[in-house]
Amino acid sequence: MTSLEDLTRLVPPPASPPPTDWNVIESLLQTPLPDDYKQLTDTYGPGVFCDFVHLYHPHGATEWVDLTGPMPARLRRQLVADRDSGTCPVPHDPENLFALAVTDNGNRLFWITTPGEEPDAWRIAVDQADGRAWYTHDGNLTSFLVALLSGHVRAPVFPDGLLGNGAFFTPARPADDGPPATPNPAGATTSREVIRQWARSQGYDVPDRGRVPGHVIQAWERAAERFRR
Incomplete structure (x- = not known):
């Protein structure tokens, strides 16, 4: 039995979560994502566990x-600023941390993105709101949620009463306008196919081949600029 099967038995998912085009999302982020996260997101959609753990979602x-x-x-x-100033200990290289969730108490959950070419091997790190204490889970996000919501593991940076009302x-x-595609960090031009996929997800009528209409490219550029801020 997989961790996702364990999680869905423990916490039933909603009936019809919104679909996600992972090719567009991974092109936007310029990185592959863990399979367990993609399966989890496709199963649950955007939302919050136990009114406490808010997962980041491509359609947040x-x-x-x-x-x-x-x-x-x-x-x-x-x-990076905390590490360089010495104000808070950061047990992992900040350049290898990718935020994926936040709690009502201000804790942040991160992927430890090493090895970079093996996202399914990424572990989970959780910090306190003040950044002075960390907890590391030696497994993926789904297995962390199963351990946390079943009560088998208690992350010391989380409150004792997290499961007071059970796991749910x-x-x-979901967001109305979806995630934009964006040029990669080196400044290379994003492929027209990625722009077409994003445009269709936003309800634009674009041709399968040839020129992408100027107003669609302008809309994509405005969305990409919001992402870069």
Whole structure:
């Protein structure tokens, strides 16, 4: 039995979560993502576990829970600043941390993205809101959620009463405008096919071949600029 099967038995998912085009998302982020996260997201959609753990989602309703929004980069910059100033201990290289969830208490969950070419081997790190204590889970996100929500493991940075009302999931409204595709960090031009996929996800009527209409490219560029901020 897989960790996802364990999780769905423990916490029933919603009936019809929104679909995600992972080719577009991974092109946008310029990195492959763990299979367990993609399966988890396809099964549950955007939402929150136990009214406490808000998973980042490619269609997060706000920038605070949007996997493709500005928060992962902002948090990484903050961790770099904390490390360089010596204000807070960071047990992992901040450049290898990718934020994937936040809690109501301000804890952040991160992927430890090493080895970079093997996302299914990425482990999970959790910090306290003040960054002064960390917990590392030697497994993927889904196995962490199973251990946490079953009560078999207690992350010391989480409150004791997390499971006071049992384990449950509350769906959130997905974002209206979806994640944009964006040029890669080296400045290479994003393929027209990626723009077409993004445009169709936003309801634009674009041809399968040939020129992408100018107003569609402009809309994509505006969305990409929001992502880069």
